[in-house]
Amino acid sequence: MRRNLIVWILLIISALILYLFSNGSVTLALLVALIAALPVSFAILKLTAGKVELSLTDGGFADDHRVFVLSFKNKGAMPVASVETEAVCKNLRTGESDSFSITRSLGPNKTVEIPIEILPTHAGRYELSLSSPVMRDPLGIWKKKIEFDGNTGVTIMPELFEMNIVQAGVAAMPESDAESAKTRGAVSGDMIDIKEYVPGDPVRNIHWKLSEKLDKPLVRVLGTPVSDQYLILLDNPADIANDPEALDAVASVYASLIQTLRMNDITCYAGWTDPDTGKAVIRRIADDGEAAAAADEYLSVPASMPSAFARISRDMADDRYAHVVIVGSSIPVNIDVLANGCNVTILKYGDWSSFTEGSMTVVGFTAASYKSDTAGIEI
Numbered sequence: 001m002r003r004n005l006i007v008w009i010l011l012i013i014s015a016l017i018l019y020l021f022s023n024g025s026v027t028l029a030l031l032v033a034l035i036a037a038l039p040v041s042f043a044i045l046k047l048t049a050g051k052v053e054l055s056l057t058d059g060g061f062a063d064d065h066r067v068f069v070l071s072f073k074n075k076g077a078m079p080v081a082s083v084e085t086e087a088v089c090k091n092l093r094t095g096e097s098d099s100f101s102i103t104r105s106l107g108p109n110k111t112v113e114i115p116i117e118i119l120p121t122h123a124g125r126y127e128l129s130l131s132s133p134v135m136r137d138p139l140g141i142w143k144k145k146i147e148f149d150g151n152t153g154v155t156i157m158p159e160l161f162e163m164n165i166v167q168a169g170v171a172a173m174p175e176s177d178a179e180s181a182k183t184r185g186a187v188s189g190d191m192i193d194i195k196e197y198v199p200g201d202p203v204r205n206i207h208w209k210l211s212e213k214l215d216k217p218l219v220r221v222l223g224t225p226v227s228d229q230y231l232i233l234l235d236n237p238a239d240i241a242n243d244p245e246a247l248d249a250v251a252s253v254y255a256s257l258i259q260t261l262r263m264n265d266i267t268c269y270a271g272w273t274d275p276d277t278g279k280a281v282i283r284r285i286a287d288d289g290e291a292a293a294a295a296d297e298y299l300s301v302p303a304s305m306p307s308a309f310a311r312i313s314r315d316m317a318d319d320r321y322a323h324v325v326i327v328g329s330s331i332p333v334n335i336d337v338l339a340n341g342c343n344v345t346i347l348k349y350g351d352w353s354s355f356t357e358g359s360m361t362v363v364g365f366t367a368a369s370y371k372s373d374t375a376g377i378e379i
Contacts, residue, residue, distance in 0.1 A: 004140040008038065037139060044078065045137035049144045051076030052083060052106065054133055056152040065117040066154055068128050072114070074106035081105055082140065085133035087116055091156075092275075092300045093124030093251070094244045099131070122244040123158035123251045125300040127151055155296050158252035161371050163260045166378040193221035230268040230379060231282070231321040232257055233309055234298050235328025237349060241304035246329070249367040250349050251299065253374055254327040257347075258291055269321070272298040273308035280308040307332065323379045335360065345379055 012034045019027040052074055059067035070087060074080050083104050090097040104112050120126060129151035134143040194207060197217035205219045234254045240246040261268045262285070271282040283294050309332045321342055326332065329349040346362045352373060353364045365373035 008034070008139060008141060038141070041137040041139040042142055044081070045135065045142050045144055048074075048076050048078050048080050049135060051078075052080055052135055052146055054085070054130060054146060054148045054150075056128060056130070056150055058152050058154055059115060062117065065119050066126070066156075068116045068118070068152060070102065070114045070116055070130075071111060072104055072106055073111045074109060077108050079105065079107050079110075080135060081138040082136040083133065083146070084136060084143075085146075086131040087128060088131050089116075089118050089126060089128045091120075091122060091124040091126055093303055094122050094247055095241070095302060095304065096122065096244065120154075120156040123156050123248050123255075123299060125153055125155050125296060127153040127300075155292075155299050157295060157299075158248050158255055160252065160256045160259050162263065163253075163256055163374055164376050165257070165260055165264075166376060194218050195221055229321050230261065230266070231324045232261075232268055232270045233280075233324065233326045233328075234270070234272040234301075235309055235326055235330070235332065236273050236301065236303060236305045236307045237329035238304050238306060240329050240349065241302075245367045246349055247303050249365065249370045250327060250329065253347055253349075253365060253370055254298070255295060257325065257327065257374075258285055258294070261285075262288060262291055270294050270298070271309075273301050273305055275301045275305060278305065278308060325379055331362065343379075345377060347374055347377070 012031070015027065015031040015034050019031050052072065055071045055073070057069045057071070059069045061067070068087075068089075070085075072083050083106060085102050087100045087102060088097060089099070098118065100116060102114060104114065106112060116128065118126065118128075130148055133146040133148050135146060136143050194210065195218065197206060197211075197219045201219045205221075207218045207220050211218045232254065234250075237247065237250055240250075258268065258270055267284065267286045269282050270285050271280055273279070274281045281297075283290065283297070285291050285294055307328070307330075309326065324342055324344040325347065326344065327347045331346055331348065335344065335346075343359045344361070346360065348362055348364050349370075350366070351364045352366065352369075353362070355362055361378075363374060363377055
């Protein structure tokens with residue numbers, strides 16, 4: 001814009017010099033035309049301002065490309081010299097982005113549709129937005145911002161596969177009879193153990209007589225009923241955030257586990273990090289629609305975000321489940337709080353090593369063999 005103005009000023013100066021040396025009518029007319037063009041061009045911009053509307057829509061798939069349609073609509077009776085914008089397409093999960101510079105002129109009462117093709121290379125929520133759309137005057141000297149804050153997006157699922165899970169343990173028991181495998185009390189609320197008090201334990205559970213006798217605060221550990229549901233958690237694998245293939249493998253295992261449960265008509269709960277608050281969110285998955293809505297959410301979470309489950313509070317772990325499954329690339333530091341005494345399986349990206357410690361089982365998988373590595377897991 002500044003360059004165009006400088007060029008135009010130089011043209012006016014040149015025409016002025018020609019007129020001063022020749023003092024002819026032709027050079028005078030040229031000088032007047034060049035000077036008058038500036039306010040005329042500015043007036044055209046002002047008259048057409050507010051007459052242009054932009055919209056973004058999803059055009060579906062064409063071969064292996066995803067097509068979005070950008071529409072420029074001129075609602076005015078005057079032509080628009082130029083509309084400029086930059087379309088930015090970003091994979092919210094992997095952080096990958098691409099941009100496209102777009103410039104179009106519009107005739108009176110004219111609509112122009114521009115297809116924007118992207119090739120999704122990795123799983124995630126792809127969001128297409130427009131960056132600083134503007135109108136320009138015919139001389140390209142001035143510009144007017146076009147108000148537009150819309151965007152559109154599409155969720156690209158990872159490769160899904162049937163995991164052939166094996167149901168075992170408390171998950172097969174009726175919900176009314178289900179109790180934690182660690183619970184030795186006859187019914188919910190029975191005291192099953194005594195442990196040293198740590199910040200966050202309910203004060204009402206402090207065993208005052210025993211604490212006074214042993215001169216240290218002790219609390220009762222009470223038996224707690226569990227549901228016959230599964231809690232499937234997607235941990236943020238920040239250590240592999242720059243490895244899209246690894247992120248695809250993690251997303252594939254997570255989404256496939258949810259799909260496999262759905263294929264067996266098993267309701268589960270799915271959890272992930274909320275990208276706005278950084279806290280854990282949990283959604284009930286009882287049908288395919290809820291599974292699709294959940295995918296829109298968890299595939300929008302930047303993989304580089306810190307794990308919400310590494311700092312989950314005791315209040316968020318009050319609910320008990322038959323089995324907690326965590327898919328990620330590490331073992332949460334407070335896995336005992338997160339598991340809350342129930343069985344837990346960690347599907348951990350990075351190597352083939354698998355082991356069991358008490359009620360926790362770790363199953364390793366890699367990008368090259370995650371289908372076979374996670375086949376037949378027992379939950």
